[in-house]
Amino acid sequence: xxxxxxxxxxxxxxxxxxMVGTLLVLAALALYLLSGFYAVQADQRAILxxxxxxxxxxxxxxxxxxxxxxxxxxxxVEATRIKTIRMHFGNGEAASGPYLITGDTNLVSADISVDxxxxxxxxxxxxxxxxxxxxxxxxxxxxxKALASRTVDSxxxxxxxxxxxxxxxxxQAVMTRLDLGLxxxxxxxxxxQPPRESGVALAFKDVASARExxxxxxxxxxxxxGHLLAQARxxxxxxxQDSQAFASEVVAAARGESERFVSRLGQYxxxxxxxxxxxxxxxxxxxxxxxxLVLIDPEAEN
Amino acid sequence: MTRRLVIAIAVALALYAGVTSLVIIQxxxxxxxxxxxxxxxxxxxxxxxxxxxxxIQSVIKLxxxxxxxxxxxxxxLTADKENIFAGAFxxxxxxxxxxxxxxxxxxTKAELRIDDLVQSTxxxxxSRQPLGALLNDRDGSRISESMDxxxxxxxxQALRDFGIEIVDVQLNQLSFPDQNLRSAYNRMRxxxxxxxxxxxxxxxxxxxxxxxxxxxxxxxxxxTTYRDTEALRGQAQAEAMAIYARAxxxxxxxxxxxxxxxxxxxxxxxEATLILSKDTPLFRYLDGVPERKx
Numbered sequence: 001x002x003x004x005x006x007x008x009x010x011x012x013x014x015x016x017x018x019m020v021g022t023l024l025v026l027a028a029l030a031l032y033l034l035s036g037f038y039a040v041q042a043d044q045r046a047i048l049x050x051x052x053x054x055x056x057x058x059x060x061x062x063x064x065x066x067x068x069x070x071x072x073x074x075x076x077v078e079a080t081r082i083k084t085i086r087m088h089f090g091n092g093e094a095a096s097g098p099y100l101i102t103g104d105t106n107l108v109s110a111d112i113s114v115d116x117x118x119x120x121x122x123x124x125x126x127x128x129x130x131x132x133x134x135x136x137x138x139x140x141x142x143x144x145k146a147l148a149s150r151t152v153d154s155x156x157x158x159x160x161x162x163x164x165x166x167x168x169x170x171x172q173a174v175m176t177r178l179d180l181g182l183x184x185x186x187x188x189x190x191x192x193q194p195p196r197e198s199g200v201a202l203a204f205k206d207v208a209s210a211r212e213x214x215x216x217x218x219x220x221x222x223x224x225x226g227h228l229l230a231q232a233r234x235x236x237x238x239x240x241q242d243s244q245a246f247a248s249e250v251v252a253a254a255r256g257e258s259e260r261f262v263s264r265l266g267q268y269x270x271x272x273x274x275x276x277x278x279x280x281x282x283x284x285x286x287x288x289x290x291x292x293l294v295l296i297d298p299e300a301e302n
Numbered sequence: 303m304t305r306r307l308v309i310a311i312a313v314a315l316a317l318y319a320g321v322t323s324l325v326i327i328q329x330x331x332x333x334x335x336x337x338x339x340x341x342x343x344x345x346x347x348x349x350x351x352x353x354x355x356x357x358i359q360s361v362i363k364l365x366x367x368x369x370x371x372x373x374x375x376x377x378x379l380t381a382d383k384e385n386i387f388a389g390a391f392x393x394x395x396x397x398x399x400x401x402x403x404x405x406x407x408x409x410t411k412a413e414l415r416i417d418d419l420v421q422s423t424x425x426x427x428x429s430r431q432p433l434g435a436l437l438n439d440r441d442g443s444r445i446s447e448s449m450d451x452x453x454x455x456x457x458x459q460a461l462r463d464f465g466i467e468i469v470d471v472q473l474n475q476l477s478f479p480d481q482n483l484r485s486a487y488n489r490m491r492x493x494x495x496x497x498x499x500x501x502x503x504x505x506x507x508x509x510x511x512x513x514x515x516x517x518x519x520x521x522x523x524x525x526t527t528y529r530d531t532e533a534l535r536g537q538a539q540a541e542a543m544a545i546y547a548r549a550x551x552x553x554x555x556x557x558x559x560x561x562x563x564x565x566x567x568x569x570x571x572x573e574a575t576l577i578l579s580k581d582t583p584l585f586r587y588l589d590g591v592p593e594r595k596x
Contacts, residue, residue, distance in 0.1 A: 049328070049329060049348075050349070051326050051348075051349045051350040052326045052327050052328040052329060052331070052348050052349060052350075053327075053329060053347075053348035053349035054329045054348065070326070091483075097474065097475055098375075098387060098475055098476075098477035099477045099478075099483075100476070100477070101437065101476050101477055101478070102437070103437045104437075105433065105434075105437065105486075106490050106493075107477065107478065107483075107486060107487075107490065125329075125330070126329050126330045126367060127367060127368055128367050128368040128369070128370070129365060129367050129368070129369045129370070130370065133370060134368075134370045134393075137370055137372065137391045137472070137474050138472070138474075140474035140475065141391070141472035141473060141474040144445065144473050144474060144475070144476045145445050145446065145473075148436070148437045148444075148445055148476065149437070149443075178368065178393070178469075178470075194490065195487060195490075197483070197484075197487050198484065198487035198488060198491060199487075199491055200487050200490050200491050200494070203490070203491040203494035203495055203498070204494055206494065206495070206498045207494050207497050207498045207501065209498075210497070210498035210499070210501035210502050211501050213501065213502050213505055214501045214502060214504055214505030214508070215505070216505070217502075217505035217506055217508065217509045218505055218508045218509055218512070220509065221508070221509035221510075221512040221513055222512060224512075224513060224516070225512050225513065225515075225516040228516050228517070228520055229516060229519065229520065231520075232519075232520040232523050232524060233523065235524065235527075236523050236524060236526075236527035239527050239528070239531050240527060240530065240531055240534075242531070243530075243531030243532075243534045243535050244534065246534075246535055246538065247534050247535060247537065247538030248538070250535075250538045250539055250541075250542045251538050251541050251542055251545070253542065254541070254542030254543075254545040254546055255545055257546070257549075257564075258545045258546060258548065258549040261549045261556075261557065261560060262549060262552070264556075264560065265552060265553050265556060268553065268556050269553075272556075276556075276559060279559065279560065279563060280559070280563065281584070283563035283564075283566065283567060284563070284566075284584060286567060287566055287567055287570050287576075288576065290570070290571065290572050291570055291571070291572060291573075291574040291575065291576050292574070292575040292576070293575075293576050293578065294575060294576065294577045294578070295577075295578055295579075295580050295585065295588075296577060296578070296579055296580065297579075297580045298579050298580070298581060
């Protein structure tokens with residue numbers, strides 16, 4: 001090999017290598033700068049921090065640019081998706097809290113679910129260490145207070161809806177007061193029941209059927225009452241009809257007889273002797289014709 | 303060669319100094335600057351800060367966010383000697399980083415201390431009042447008031463001793479302890495049984511009342527009807543009598559005659575047997591042809 005040729009080769013290679021090196025550095029720099037592009041998905045919001053300090057807290061979906069690490073960083077928060085937590089208060093393995101106690105010192109088990117979403121990404125991220133764990137604790141606290149001020153009868157029956165509303169309103173108030181960045185979109189009491197142990201639930205059911213029995217007894221009595229009243233009315237009506245009939249008869253008979261009398265009286269006035277005799281004979285004849293008759297001779301008897 | 307080594311070491315030191323004199327404080331953090339191990343000041347502004355390089359000045363970073371702590375739920379005795387099972391949670395944050403670092407240093411130790419403090423305060427608060435006073439309230443404000451008292455009592459101490467601000471204390475568990483559950487169940491069941499009995503008795507009472515009321519109404523109705531119908535009969539009879547009277551007034555002696563004869567006809571039927579004397583005027587022609595009188 002020729003030393004000068006080698007030298008030339010080396011020089012050539014070196015020059016080429018420097019060019020490649022420069023290109024590589026430029027490419028790396030370009031890549032570094034390009035790494036500042038980031039995408040925010042439709043259900044996300046981004047938080048931008050510069051040297052750790054919050055700059056923007058509500059970056060909308062789309063492609064954005066920031067200065068590359070370590071100058072600026074972004075954090076993505078799933079802001080619009082609705083999430084659900086469920087809590088079971090009661091006995092057993094699955095319970096997230098013990099039985100709830102009511103104002104009249106009864107125990108109830110309850111299942112409550114909460115739908116929520118992140119309303120403020122920065123508050124969600126920077127105000128508490130674990131907003132979702134805190135949400136559960138606050139839900140339990142609100143439920144404890146709400147139950148402690150109500151009777152067991154009310155929460156198991158007509159007061160259930162009011163209880164549910166109360167818990168939701170109170171929970172949202174706490175979220176707002178602590179500025180957790182969470183919004184409660186809905187809250188449901190999925191079930192609320194007396195304990196199953198020691199026949200308690202059965203006793204509660206029996207109260208419900210006793211209440212039905214009460215109304216059944218009253219209804220039966222009302223039915224009986226209707227029947228008895230109808231019977232009495234019909235009897236009374238029959239009596240009224242009867243007496244009206246009697247009254248008509250008596251009056252009609254009196255009128256009839258009186259008219260007959262008046263018409264005979266006309267005759268009588270013309271010839272009193274004769275009419276008297278005739279009437280007497282007619283009547284007595286009729287009577288005697290109809291009855292058995294025994295004649296006796298008072299002289300013969302003596 | 304040694305010159306190069308010196309330069310290399312100088313560059314490395316400069317780099318090290320450059321890197322360690324820059325501090326990035328995150329939005330959720332607060333930093334405590336120490337100088338030769340001695341706390342110097344608090345850096346509570348998020349962003350870039352400068353300091354002398356380690357080990358001259360260094361920083362301890364702490365979480366400034368609200369933290370939650372569940373105290374261990376346990377049994378308490380109320381003023382009326384009821385056993386209750388209660389648990390609370392505490393919301394706290396580091397307020398005075400210097401005091402915090404000097405007294406408890408890290409969150410785990412801090413939580414142990416808060417737990418002790420809150421539990422003992424909660425115990426004495428709960429023992430001050432009967433269970434009935436804690437419950438049975440319009441909007442649960444009794445529990446809120448109690449918890450506010452617990453908060454007011456633990457707050458100054460936590461701030462002074464641990465540099466911790468306690469923001470809120472809330473009861474998230476309130477029930478009966480396991481060994482008291484059975485008697486609670488029995489009491490609940492007995493109450494329900496009594497209620498069921500009462501409902502049924504009320505039903506019977508109500509039904510009996512309805513029947514008795516009905517009976518009364520029926521009797522009243524029949525009595526009124528009797529009164530009305532008797533009155534009607536009486537009026538009719540009076541009217542009939544008046545009609546007879548008018549006839550009588552026209553000719554009393556003839557009325558007597560016809561009425562008497564009609565009465566005979568009514569009372570003397572086919573079954574009657576009449577025993578009459580032959581001397582009765584009706585039979586006066588029975589003995590023979592009458593003599594003609596003057």
